[in-house]
Amino acid sequence: MSQPSTALPSPQYRFSKPERLLRRRDFLRVQGGGKKFISPHFLWFGSPSPTNSLRFGVTVSKRVGPAVVRNRVKRLLREAFRQHKALFPQTLDVVAIARPESVAAALDQVRAELALAARRLSGPPSAHSPGRRS
Numbered sequence: 001m002s003q004p005s006t007a008l009p010s011p012q013y014r015f016s017k018p019e020r021l022l023r024r025r026d027f028l029r030v031q032g033g034g035k036k037f038i039s040p041h042f043l044w045f046g047s048p049s050p051t052n053s054l055r056f057g058v059t060v061s062k063r064v065g066p067a068v069v070r071n072r073v074k075r076l077l078r079e080a081f082r083q084h085k086a087l088f089p090q091t092l093d094v095v096a097i098a099r100p101e102s103v104a105a106a107l108d109q110v111r112a113e114l115a116l117a118a119r120r121l122s123g124p125p126s127a128h129s130p131g132r133r134s
Contacts, residue, residue, distance in 0.1 A: 015082040021057030021093060030057070030095045037120040039113040041102040042077075045095040046088075046121030054090045056081050060098040073098045073105070080110040087118035094121065 021027055034047030049055055058077050060070040077096050088094060094117075105113075 015056075015078055015085075018051075018053065019055055019085070021055045021095060026055075026093065027057055027059065027095055030093045031097075034093075035121050037117050039116060041099055041105045041109065042113060042117070043097040043099065044113075044117035044121060045097075046117075047093050049091050049093040052091050054085060054088050055093045056085070057093070057095045058098070059095065060102075064098050064100050065103055069103055070098075073102050076105065076107055076110045077114075080107065080114045084111060084114055084118070087115055087122075089122050092121065 021030070030047040031045045034045060037044040037046075056078075058074050060073050062070070064070050064073060077098070081094075081096075096114075096117075102110075
């Protein structure tokens with residue numbers, strides 16, 4: 001019998017602490033400026049990163065459901081991002097806000113929406129992109 005592998009994922013598939021948005025002011029900066037994209041299950045925001053590295057943050061409010069449900073949504077988003085972070089420019093901060101509909105989302109749906117968000121947030125700014133909020 002073979003033993004289960006204990007090998008760590010390769011560095012390109014990890015989601016390390018420097019790749020995470022952790023501070024409230026960073027979340028507010030990304031949401032207040034830059035680009036916004038709305039998908040069926042999430043709101044996506046992208047803004048140039050002051051650290052010149054790709055960072056990802058997730059917000060799931062209590063409107064989405066109880067803690068178990070919110071944690072599942074966060075795990076799905078982080079897993080999809082971990083697998084597909086190469087789709088985003090390396091100088092972008094990205095925030096995903098879960099909508100109540102995200103409870104029913106499967107990993108494949110989250111991946112598809114993340115890929116679409118990567119294309120929309122990576123492109124040139126549109127003429128009718130949202131302005132800064134105060």
